[in-house]
Amino acid sequence: MARFPARAKRRNTYHHGHLRQALVDEAVATIRARGVHALTLREVGTRLRVSRTALYRHFADKNALLAAVATEGFRTFRAALQQAWDAGGHGREGFMAMGRAYLLFALDNPSHYGVMFGGHLHDAALHPELAVEGDAAFRVLVNALVDLQQSGLVRRDDPQALAVFVWATTHGTAMLVSGGQLGHERLGLDAATAIVMPRVWDGIAVRG
Amino acid sequence: MARFPARAKRRNTYHHGHLRQALVDEAVATIRARGVHALTLREVGTRLRVSRTALYRHFADKNALLAAVATEGFRTFRAALQQAWDAGGHGREGFMAMGRAYLLFALDNPSHYGVMFGGHLHDAALHPELAVEGDAAFRVLVNALVDLQQSGLVRRDDPQALAVFVWATTHGTAMLVSGGQLGHERLGLDAATAIVMPRVWDGIAVRG
DNA sequence: ACCTGAACACCGTTCAAGT
């Protein structure tokens, strides 16, 4: 019944058994708080009270850690989209809620979103799980569009093509708004949603 | 009449009088060829046969050099948009040509485009010339939209809002296509243009 | 003004070695 000592001793010497997840969490926290450029493998290590090179037991290099961060981001992102679509009761309102959720995620976690889409990753192709999660998030949108088509609300074009248009528009809006790239025009979440989403709807809806 | 020697001697010791532009050009070339992550101040210096720190006479830091690269990008970008709009004879066709030119620029110079929009720049606000050039490029689009409104082709909504929608969609498409972020769906320039631009037009055109 | 070399503090990554 007293087998804890062994575990305790182990924890002191070899760290916990979930270093990988701890590394990802720490990286996400750093990125969220201070941006990608502030992410340092050495600091991640010391903050986790682990050697600077312990990380290499779980990731090939810094890029692989970033890929894991992006993968994790896609997971919560997809959940947020799905939840908004469901909570919005599908239909036009659900679609709008999804769009708002998309922008909300991007504006709330600009740095994390940047890792997912910003091109900080060098060889995304080398990380299949990343592609899988990205696809899964994309598929939430495709499925919603198919549903909207079946309800007679959206044109019966190729849903993939429609999804590309919708995703691109929302993504572009997120990047422009969060980066403040449009110069003078500083937009907030609601303003951006109000400007862009109705027009996206016009671009895909059945003509009335 | 023979005052060249002085110049020649000077060139050997103090480099040419256009180091700043040479630095930007070299940075652009490196980024274009090998990506932002390969840009090194030290290498830029040695390739220009100049000390590693000569750069600091012209730029506060690496970020300032990147801002200059982005500024230069916006200049040629704006010219490309304007040229397409004019060559397309304005109207719907000119608008489509502009959209294609946008995507062409982004796909032809993905890394340079990435510096302009990708968030590699830390404090874009600190570089006013960058904002000026970005605004100028944006205004080409706004002006085109106003023209289209006067021709009765585009709805008479706030042109700025219309421009945000158009820009965001095109920008998003460029990012997604160049990053191959849409998973399986690998799109080329023409496919992306064909999918997105007609729908953008539907989103802004006068209802027929 | 414009340029330089040496130096500083800081990276990511490798590797032989420990448990």
Added chain:
DNA sequence: ACCTGAACACCGTTCAAGT
């Protein structure tokens, strides 16, 4: 298997000094 410390090659940036 998992972790470590020392070492390597490489950064951006500062600074006193040169012309």
